Amino acid sequence: MIDFSKVKLVVSDMDGTLLNSEGKVSSQFFTLFKELQKHNINFCAASGRQYNSIVHKLSAIKNEIHVIAENGAIAKKGNKTLLTNSLASEKITKIIPALRNIKKANIVLCSQNAAFIESTDQHFISMFQEYYSSFQIVDDLLEIAKTIPVLKIAIYHFDSSEEFIYPAIKHLKNDYLLKISGQNWLDISDEKANKGNALREVQKLLKVTKEETMVFGDYHNDIEMMQEANFSFAMKNAHKDIKELANYETESNDNFGVEKILEKLIKSK
8 A cells, every 4th residue: 555645746647647548537527626725735737738738638627737847848836837958950941841851740849838840741640639729830940940939859650769750869968958759759949958957947946845846747758757756657558667766656637647646645644
């Protein structure tokens, strides 16, 4: 039996974790969130998604939670920005030509208020809108990088990001933070921009320790934040590397894995 009595902060990834396979948050979670509040337990959503996309999924509670978006490149509470980590424009202009050479790769530049793509593939665009609710299609991403601060570059491959994107750019891992963030996504960020660093800022703000933090995740972009919580849970559907790293495991995202642990947490209070 795990003793959850110390927990003061719950942090959850979104895709593959809090969201089910249909991209939805359960009504049960929102009920449990109200119970967490009664026990003064804070909640933070931490995702590779765009901020606007995260708060769209959690619109009923968006002003009451902390949000770590773009894999830690930005963190907010309501309208207040807690931190941002942009990718240097010269690094973006250096890597985009290499990304364009990867067959079937679709590139996304993620800024604070919108995402930018140059793909006209309708299949990609319709899928992409699930993750980026605010976006623009442009002629040249290099021109965007010259004028707008970019928090992250996301690349989508319809088959596998681990198999087809990462091998083509892994030689650049000393200059960029490269994160396989899902079956089809790989994210490129500033070295300081990860969910772990962003979580530490939230912990500092709330005066919460690693020993008082509970985290849920499923993929490589969750590694650093897993390391910032004693109560680290891998989803049953998680990548094997996350299962090895996490201290505990819970049910899959389609079997209410997060909600089942939150019920136990609330009962322990």
